[in-house]
Amino acid sequence: METVRWGILGAANFAKQHMGPAIHAARGAALTALATSSPEKAAGFAERFPGIRVHDSYDALLADPEIDAVYVPLPNHLHVEWTIKALQAGKPVLCEKPIALEDADFDRLIAARDAAGLLAAEGYMVVHHPQFQRTRELIADGAVGRLRDVRSAFSFNNSDPGNIRNQAGTGGGALRDIGVYPLGSTRFVTGEEPTSAIAQTTWESGFDTTSRSLLTFPSFTMSMLVSIRLEPYQEIVFHGEKGVLRLGYPYNANVRGEAQLELHRGDTITTERWPGLNQYVLQVEAFGDSLRNGTPYPCPLEFSRGTQAAMDIVFAADPAP
Secondary structure (H helix, E strand, O other), rough: OEEEEEEEEEOOOHHHHHHHHHHHHHHOEEEEEEEOOOOOHHHHHHHHHOOOOEOHHHHHHOOOOOOOOOEOOHHHHHHHHHHHHHHOOOOOOOEOOOOOOOOOHHHHHHHHHHHHHHOOEOOHHHOOOHHHHHHHHHOOOOOOEEEEEEEEEEEEEEOOOOOHOHHHHHOOHHHHHHHHHHHHHHHHOOOOOEEEEEEEEEEOOOOEEEEEEEEEEEEEEEEEEOOOEEEEEEEEEEEEEEEEEEOOOOOOOOOOOOEHHHHHHOOEEEEOOOOOOOOOHHHHHHHHHHHHHOOOOOOHHHHHHHHHHHHHHHHHOOOOO
C-alpha cells in the first residue's frame, strides 16, 4: 500500500478545515472520497479538494473498493456504530475523539478490531506532536525532579444551541469534547492512571458546560478546568520538586499559537519550539506507517479506553442532576 486512499464519513466542518487538508498534505496519503447526502456540503469539499468522489451514503463509501481507510468525524454518539461498521466492511478506521461515550463501549470496539484484524484508533492528534513526546522524555529523565502536580486549563466559548457540543443527545459537553486532552496527555506523559477525583460541574440541559476537577494519581495530583463557556485559553503545567515544564499551546499547537515547551529550573528558562509542524498531518502519516509497515500506533484503543475511564471518574464525582 504505497498510498493510503482515504474516505471521510460525513462532511463535518472540522474535516473540511483540518483533517481533510491533513490527509491531502500527508506523505503517502490521498483524500479520495466523501460520504454526504448534502449537495451543498459536497460542493464545499469539491472546491477545496478537486477530484474528490462523493457518495450519497456512508454505506456506499464503505463498499467502495478504492478506499483503503476511513476517517469518521461524525457526532460523538455515532462513533462506536460507524467505527464498527467500517471494520466490518474491511476498512481500517480513524475516528474522532471521543471514540466512545463510556468505558464499556470499548469492549465492542476492541472485539470488532480484533475480529477484523485491522487498525482502529481514536483521532487523538496530540500524542503525535513532538512537544508531548519531548515532555514525556523530560519527565522520565527527571528534568523537574519528582513530579508532584499537574495543572491544565482548556476552554472556548460556544453557546450556540444548534451546535452538537451543546446537545446531550449527541454526546456533547465540555468534558467529552475537550477534557480528553488534559486527561489523555497527562496519562501519555506520566504513564499513570487516576485513582479518584473530586469535581464541581456546571450542568445545562443534561450536558456539562464547565468541569473543574482535582484528580489523584499514584504519585501526583492534577487539577483540571475545561469549559465551553469561557474565553479561549489553554495550557498544561508539570510541576516537580526541582523544576516546572509548561506548554502554552498544547492542544491546538500552531493553530492558536506556536508549539513550545518551557523548562523552568531556578532562574533559568529553557525553551524548545516546533514552528510549522501540523499534528493532524503527523497523525495521518503515523496511521499510514502502521498500515504499511506494522509500526505500533501511538494511540491504540487500549490507551483511549484509559482516557475514557478517567473521564468516567470525573463524571461520577459530580453526576448530572
